[in-house]
Amino acid sequence: xxxxxxxxxxxxxxxxQMRSVWxxxxxxxxxxxxxKHPTQKPLSLLKRIVAASTxxxxxxxxxxxxxxxxxxxxxxxxxxxxIGIDMNLE
Ligand SMILES: C[S@@+](CC[C@H](N)C(=O)[O-])C[C@H]1O[C@@H](n2cnc3c(N)ncnc32)[C@H](O)[C@@H]1O
Numbered sequence: 268x269x270x271x272x273x274x275x276x277x278x279x280x281x282x283x284q285m286r287s288v289w290x291x292x293x294x295x296x297x298x299x300x301x302x303k304h305p306t307q308k309p310l311s312l313l314k315r316i317v318a319a320s321t322x323x324x325x326x327x328x329x330x331x332x333x334x335x336x337x338x339x340x341x342x343x344x345x346x347x348x349x350i351g352i353d354m355n356l357e
Contacts (some may be wrong), residue, residue, distance in 0.1 A: 268319050275311045289315070306336035313340035321347060328352070 268287035276288040294309045321327055324344040328329045329337035332351035341349040 268315075271318070273311075273315065285319070291315075298336070302334070307334045308336045310336055310339055312342075313337050314343060317341055317347070318344055325349060326350060 270282060272281065273279040273295065275292070276290050278288060284290055289312070291309050294307050295311075298310050317327060317340045318338065319348050321344075327337065327341050328349045328350040330352040332338070332353035336351045337350055340348045341347050
């Protein structure tokens with residue numbers, strides 16, 4: 268987190284400790300490329316959460332899958348597996 272690059276967050280200064288307050292915008296239009304979900308989270312937020320809280324080789328599960336933002340973040344980070352669960356088949 269300290270050495271990562273987070274250009275979407277104007278509050279994160281390069282090579283300084285991660286702050287406890289993050290500045291991340293609502294989902295970008297590109298996040299909604301495959302359809303809209305009413306409570307979709309920003310991909311940049313989930314990428315940071317998954318990177319901060321998992322290691323390579325881990326299995327990440329989101330039992331409230333929604334539009335699969337956590338799964339996309341896992342795929343982008345790589346070297347992790349993902350299990351998504353949702354009561355809504357759509
Ligand atoms: C807040 S949305 C998830 C949004 C997701 N994090 C994203 O970024 O798109 C919550 C999801 O949980 C699902 N859900 C709610 N209660 C559930 C339950 N008891 N079991 C499985 N899925 C559930 C809903 O269908 C909905 O898609």
